[in-house]
Amino acid sequence: MEMTMINWANIEREQSNFKNRTPTKWAFIEEFLDNDFYEELYKTYPKFDDTWDIQEAGEVGRLSYRKFWKRDDGRFFSDGTPREHVLIQENDSRYSKSWNEFMNILWSQEFSKKLSEITGIGELNLKHMNFMYARKNGFQNTHIHNSSTKTVIVFVYFSKNWSKGDPGGTFLSDGMDFDAEGGQSGNSKIIFEPHNLDNTSLIVLDGPYAAHGMRKITKDVERRGVQLTYESFDTVKGWHGDQNKSLFEPIEI
Amino acid sequence: MVKLNYSHILQCDERKFWEDLTNFVELQKYLSRQIQKIEILEENNDITILNLTIFVRSLIKKEFLVQIKILKKSKNELFLEILDGFTKGTQCTISTSVDKDQLICQVDTNIKFSLKTMILIPIIKKEYEGILMKFFRGIEAKIKEREKV
Numbered sequence: 311m312e313m314t315m316i317n318w319a320n321i322e323r324e325q326s327n328f329k330n331r332t333p334t335k336w337a338f339i340e341e342f343l344d345n346d347f348y349e350e351l352y353k354t355y356p357k358f359d360d361t362w363d364i365q366e367a368g369e370v371g372r373l374s375y376r377k378f379w380k381r382d383d384g385r386f387f388s389d390g391t392p393r394e395h396v397l398i399q400e401n402d403s404r405y406s407k408s409w410n411e412f413m414n415i416l417w418s419q420e421f422s423k424k425l426s427e428i429t430g431i432g433e434l435n436l437k438h439m440n441f442m443y444a445r446k447n448g449f450q451n452t453h454i455h456n457s458s459t460k461t462v463i464v465f466v467y468f469s470k471n472w473s474k475g476d477p478g479g480t481f482l483s484d485g486m487d488f489d490a491e492g493g494q495s496g497n498s499k500i501i502f503e504p505h506n507l508d509n510t511s512l513i514v515l516d517g518p519y520a521a522h523g524m525r526k527i528t529k530d531v532e533r534r535g536v537q538l539t540y541e542s543f544d545t546v547k548g549w550h551g552d553q554n555k556s557l558f559e560p561i562e563i
Numbered sequence: 564m565v566k567l568n569y570s571h572i573l574q575c576d577e578r579k580f581w582e583d584l585t586n587f588v589e590l591q592k593y594l595s596r597q598i599q600k601i602e603i604l605e606e607n608n609d610i611t612i613l614n615l616t617i618f619v620r621s622l623i624k625k626e627f628l629v630q631i632k633i634l635k636k637s638k639n640e641l642f643l644e645i646l647d648g649f650t651k652g653t654q655c656t657i658s659t660s661v662d663k664d665q666l667i668c669q670v671d672t673n674i675k676f677s678l679k680t681m682i683l684i685p686i687i688k689k690e691y692e693g694i695l696m697k698f699f700r701g702i703e704a705k706i707k708e709r710e711k712v
Contacts, residue, residue: 386622390684390686558686560621
């Protein structure tokens with residue numbers, strides 16, 4: 311696997327920042343990928359069309375679009391909560407050769423092991439992947455996944471010429487009452503918001519304090535990225551975030 | 564009996580919305596993951612009886628048929644009742660009204676479950692809003708698409 315496609319030196323440089331930040335652990339990495347490889351991914355990033363799923367329902371206010379890699383059925387847990395579709399770690403012919411190469415790197419043992427070393431979260435494995443797209447008026451209100459304390463979210467951005475101060479990068483906030491739509495916010499404030507979305511990555515440890523969102527985009531731009539969710543995985547117990555939940559089995563009628 | 568309510572601000576013309584909503588056989592397209600087929604069994608003045616073939620494999624192992632009676636109560640209100648199966652007696656009212664210049668579609672449902680299928684209640688409660696939102700977004704998109712031509 312071409313692990314040289316990832317600029318590990320840039321990631322390792324942020325390792326101590328990630329580990330020392332509190333309560334949410336995070337790091338922002340510039341020039342995340344080898345430049346030539348990045349350009350290939352940039353050129354073949356899926357075009358926005360009606361095959362993208364609109365994201366606007368649910369408890370979190372939002373307007374954005376997603377497109378997914380090959381994934382399983384999803385289903386439900388017994389308490390009624392939906393079980394998010396889990397990535398199937400296989401090539402997906404809907405996407406370019408470069409994207410398939412990239413995904414092969416991202417779910418490789420070498421990558422997961424390296425990410426475990428950097429974040430300090432053991433036995434990481436790639437659980438979810440989706441392309442994220444937003445344009446003018448797109449936003450995502452402040453929310454916390456809190457899937458587990460052993461879940462690491464990796465955002466990678468593919469948008470050139472992002473102007474400093476423009477909304478659209480994933481912000482991290484110190485509480486839930488920051489209004490991403492630009493209305494009146496409570497006491498929460500943004501602690502970080504990237505303004506370079508060109509070959510950069512934001513790595514965040516999930517958990518009860520990992521509040522994040524996307525301020526409403528006001529310009530006629532395309533915000534393109536991917537969201538990768540890594541989680542501690544045990545071959546016997548399964549995904550760390552699912553261990554106390556039972557899967558709903560379809561019934562006979 | 565489980566009561567579920569949903570209201571949706573419609574982004575399309577009211578008359579066109581009702582035209583599409585009462586084109587029953589075509590509604591399958593908007594819920595293609597759940598509904599395999601819609602057939603009209605009877606059509607009589609304001610009453611239509613439909614046969615729906617449903618397959619939701621994450622909840623129920625096999626596909627099943629449901630008969631629904633639909634009564635057009637007025638030009639902006641439909642009343643639905645499930646006539647058979649494990650949700651027999653389930654009733655739903657779909658209506659539109661204008662509130663503060665916004666066209667609102669209200670969907671009020673009383674679902675009856677058999678004892679065996681009560682286990683589905685928490686899932687149905689959580690999915691209700693998302694499914695309906697997707698359904699209405701589909702109709703709105705179709706209307707917009709036609710307007711472009």
